[in-house]
Amino acid sequence: MQVNRYLIATVLVIGVSIAAHLGKFHITLGAHPFWATKAILFGTPIGLAFALGLVRILGREKWLSAVFAVLMIGAFWVAYSGKIQFAASYAEDIAAGQRWFFGWIGFCAAFSGLMAALVMIRRD
Numbered sequence: 001m002q003v004n005r006y007l008i009a010t011v012l013v014i015g016v017s018i019a020a021h022l023g024k025f026h027i028t029l030g031a032h033p034f035w036a037t038k039a040i041l042f043g044t045p046i047g048l049a050f051a052l053g054l055v056r057i058l059g060r061e062k063w064l065s066a067v068f069a070v071l072m073i074g075a076f077w078v079a080y081s082g083k084i085q086f087a088a089s090y091a092e093d094i095a096a097g098q099r100w101f102f103g104w105i106g107f108c109a110a111f112s113g114l115m116a117a118l119v120m121i122r123r124d
Contacts, residue, residue: 005119005120006052006056006120008119009048009051009052009115009116009119009120010048010052010116012115012116012119013044013047013048013112013115013116013119014044014048016112016115017040017044017108017112020040021036021037021040024036026039026040026104026108029076030079030080030083031079031104032083032100032101032104035100035101035104036104038101038105039101039104039105039107039108040108042105042108042109043104043105043106043107043108043109043111043112044108044109044112045112046105046109046112047068047108047109047110047111047112047113047114047116048112048113048116050109050113051064051068051112051113051114051116051117051120052116054117055116055117055120061117061118061120061121061122062121064113064117065114065117065118065121068110068111068113068114068117069110069114071106071109071110071113072107072110072111072114074106074110075103075104075106075107075109075110076103076107077103078099078102078103078106079099079100079102079103079104079106079107080103081099081103082096082097082098082099082100082101082103083096083100085099086099086100
């Protein structure tokens with residue numbers, strides 16, 4: 001049964017990521033239209049790998065869910081503040097643009113990690 005949890009979590013995370021990409025959900029939240037696909041492509045496997053690995057090593061799915069939720073909120077704040085500063089500088093502040101981009105990668109990674117950890121919670 002252990003393999004089934006990992007397989008279900010992987011399929012769900014990939015499916016939701018594809019649906020978010022096709023529905024342009026990340027752009028609605030504030031990602032740059034040009035960078036949004038790259039953020040999903042980079043962030044989803046990173047978050048999924050961390051979630052699967054940490055659940056396998058630590059086995060504390062509920063605790064990891066809380067950690068990924070806090071990381072997701074922090075990454076969204078980093079991306080949003082980078083976006084505001086980048087727009088205020090008329091696209092000249094490179095560091096703000098990179099915070100915007102890497103913040104979205106972190107958000108996608110934390111979101112996929114959160115979904116995977118929530119799916120893998122044991123219902124014993």
